[in-house]
Amino acid sequence: MLKINTDLHTHTVASGHAYSTVDEMAKGAFTKGIKLIAITDHGPQMPGGPHIYHFGNISIVPDKLYGVRIIKGVEANILDKGRLDLEAEDLERLDFVSAGLHRLTGHNLKNKKAYTEATIKAMENPYLDMITHPVQKEYPLDLERVAKAAAENNVILELNASSYSPKKDHTRGIKSQSLRLLKLAKEYGFKLAVNSDAHFHDEIGEYSSLNFIFESEEFDKNLIINRSPEKVISYLKNREKRLAQLKKSV
């Protein structure tokens, strides 16, 4: 069985509805044998979420805690017309940028077409690395269009373990759609990430709710960008180069 020992989607107390500190998250990761985590607190439009200063100052957090590599990131909110709730000058300071559609964040998106178009627009943001929970009941997306845009913009699509967590009082995932992402990834050539979306330290690296994916005939570990810390580090190095290039050309 494939053991994924990284996690690119975790939340701390800064998110307002998560319950562990950065220190506790790092310790939790260490205890579970997870070698690398991205701290991706919600963007400022999330009720109770962090102030913009949170992201401006996150560089003071050590790159390693308890031997666990800490990637400083965000889960920004996708707003109307695919705008994110952090500007380029804020995103620039972060190592890893993910974004997703969330309730009560001030967007006025009302149907599948609007969710899809905002998501695609967000993917055109050069700082964006990953779309979180592209499969969720509340915000259905045209996965074919999103897959195509993910490949064109080199954006990762997420397989989100929390969407199928038995601990949640409602699950937002749709298994057939998550399985479809495996096929689409092969067809269009974008990458997937397996993440917990932990809101408490004991959830880090908890992927057993995704066993239906790992057991699928379509599953291929080579599609998973975070299958090892080395793969993530190499992705981040390329990202840095790409963004430096972009800056030069502006």
Ligand SMILES: [Zn+2]
């Ligand atoms: Zn989310």
Ligand SMILES: [Zn+2]
């Ligand atoms: Zn999240």
